[in-house]
Amino acid sequence: MSFAVALLAASTLALTPMGLSPTGSPAGGAHGEGADVSAVFADPTGDVLRAVTFDSDAVPPGARVTVTERTGRDGTRIRLRLEGVEPDRTFGAHVHTNPCGTRPEDSGGHYQQDRDPKQPSTDPAYANPRNEVWLDLTTDGQGDGSSSASVAWRFRPGEARSVVIHEHATETAPGRAGMAGARLACVNVPFA
Template sequence: MAVPGSGHVLRMEGEFAPASAGRSAAVTYDSGWVPPGARIQVVQDSGRQGTAVELRVAGLRPGHAYGAHVHTGACTADPADAGGHYQHREDPVQSSEDPDYVNPHNEVWLDFTPDEHGEGFAAAHHRWGFRPGEANSVVIHQEPGGAGERLACFTVPFEPRG
């Protein structure tokens, strides 16, 4: 996905490892859904027209609909450390469940369903950019939409709009 008049492109790739394996940018919390060795790529393209985020995965369970979102914290062995969903307009009440804030227009939703080879793709584009230091990971959830159990996390140092 290209953003017209794009400015900066950030591309990160990783291979999932169990949380118990030590520090890794790509951590799996449930190897049945996101097995060690599965791969992830995240691309952020930001400029005057907004921010685009692309997600590509390989090695996941074919045919299962996963959810994925940009989160506020970095990944650690504790899934909760990734924080909540990044919100363009922050809900003053956290943890947010208000549909005025929890929606694909105010958050970055990257839901995907891997094909028969376990490969999946999702993309989102917003006319807004990330606030500095507030978007730090992509979390893969068991269910598409607003959330679901956290299955895996990939630390991505998202950048503010250029």
């Protein structure tokens, strides 16, 4: 096998997230349907395959992200884990409607089970952790942290495509509900 072919095979395996086929189809299993993604954040240059950072101080290239989704009769559970990001910091995090791209806004708005007719949504009747998926977390001294959220529904097919890491904890006041500051990083997730 030539060096170029071996390098291509190795890079394809390295870019294939846990629980996904090389084509990115969701993983199923004994615990219900869902997606498992494990990726390394990279700069937003060229083709964005899995995870991208827009703020290399808060989410440095090489930091890791894991997102796990499980669905069942009672709804959906999502778990987020960050490793090697800025230590001792609180980040907002939400499921977004579009895949990550080379610009922070490419990921679209928050996924909402009941859509607010006014977008971007800042009405607490719609922008809340029962109608969206909020995964805010605080990292430890090494820059590691995790969170999880459970909702009593399943995503509409093809309408939840990524998790975005935000600048600060998610706000809840009217007119500010759901806001969490700048988009620092994004990971593509093929939610079931």
